[in-house]
Amino acid sequence: MCMKINPAEYKILVVDDVQSNVLLLKALLGREGFNIIYAMNGTEALEKVKSESPDLVLLDVMMPDMDGFEVAGRLKVEPSQAEIPIIFLTALNDSASVVKGFQLGANDFISKPFRREELLIRVEHQLSLVDARRIILRQTEELRKTIAGRDKLYSVIAHDLRSPMASIKMLCNTIMMSIEPGSVPQDVFEMLEMANKTSEEVFSLLDNLLKWTKSQLGKLSNVPQPIDLVGLVDGVIEVFKPIAESKSIALALERSIESVEVVVDVEMIKSVVRNLISNAIKFSHKDTTVTTRVETRMDERNGLNEVIVIVSDKGCGIKEEDQPKLLNEATHFTTFGTNSEEGSGLGLLLCKDFVAKNNGQLWFTSKPGAGSDFCFSLPLK
Template structure:
């Protein structure tokens, strides 16, 4: 271990009924700058452990009242003291005693008369393990607090921003519907349209953020039910007709009467919403987005095809990987966060399906996902 250890931060309890041994050990370890406590018999040792709370115990095996083995057994039986490492000091060299020592929880042995260098090395070894453990515990606690703080922050961001954003979104929708360009002039109408679009984007980004966080911290359960996928996707398309209309994009649908699948309705809506929103975002004005729903080889497949800017090969490699978090700009310079697709992949997988895409730069992309049919 290459950890910097400051000996003065660690206390060692020396337990031996021979006073000269205690003094010798005390001098050796004080020279190394360790804090020291001492005890001259087993009972005193147990009292000192409670009072001094040592980081390491050097424990003589042969003592008149309680043997070192008995002291160790009592310490190990108490959860408060069970973790304190023990090095036995022993004149016994028989294998049976060493085995017994390890059975009662010894961390190490030093035989008397002891070699000074060996003693110091063994003490440092145990202390470095204690130090490493302390570091792990404090880092774990720090991490726990950081994660708890982050999760709180995420949900505050997503929850508390959603309702004001929702209100702004409704107001802008109302204004657009009630203020034709003839009334307020082309320029103002265009600004209003832009503001409306931005609000829609921010709202869906917030929604994605909230769902992604919930999904990542395991707070989102998949609620499986039998649903008509055609109906679910159509309800999402209806919402996007206005946004598509503003960009003069026609959404075309190819579908059977119904496809009954088993999945989570909210998650599937989120996936359809993200794929459709991306298709519109990356489509050129006046083009068409085709939404296809079909059953292929026993699974339901939904694909969304656009004739937009497409994704180059470099970009294609980066999509759908959490670590690259890739984003590009739409045809009106709308920015994608890349989060939407990760969320789609997560949700589709949770529903037992797959997400994939094909794309050609300059020609457009097709994003598809599959969902198991109702059994």
């Protein structure tokens, strides 16, 4: 069933060298309310398409000087005209002409002499497709603008809030390192602890949001540099030790090698390690250890050497039914930490994206109540 159209909104170009055929088509279609323009030959038809921008062309095949097939061929090579549907008008009934017409981009054929009902059905069908295509294009453009606006908003929010939030985080860290629990009332100390923890979480969210938005917009450039991965991981662990100690969690580094050089975007991989260790602390229980291992292995699938980083915790783990949701952009899954820390779900998606941009892979294994291992691999040259 064709989409209902308003004939007054559409302009049809009739091209035929026989004036009686033009008059007949003008009468049949004009009576229905369509706007009709006409051309008596191929050259005039091309000019009318350019000047009038019709919504549909009814094109006679057999014309002197330039036949309908040549006109159609010229129309279809012009990007601005290629989408205009063409219905060939022909007295020909041989299959070769029909095949040639469709090869040139014809949308339909109508045989002479015209039957009013057939003509109107075929015309309305093509114009309903034009209408549907326009709706899709309009909605696609609206969606593109909405997504662009959303991404710009994310970027502005993250960028403009990141600097002041970094200052607040640093102030909170400094205050917490400067006071002893007994030097202020217990309730004040607990509020300061909460403010410090919240500032850490908000800063982490903004940092991830800014990087994620830049990555999705293609504005985050990948700048590979040689770096000792063991040293990089060790440096991140040192930064997180005070945060881990506040939850009575120990951080340990295990390595099968003293150093290993990889060629990666340093900031991206550092962000991956930070997110994985931060999550491990978030989901670990008091008086446990988060262990980060760095080891090399041969990948049997492609015969290449690679380095593996594994961040292990003995925390609450992830329910089996929730595990498929974790690295899935569509589900945007997140849970609360052992101290009710909130997450955005962006961190792991960002890690997955950054590792992939450095030709690696990210995966995890988890057992509810026993802990999780989050791993990523990077190729070695």
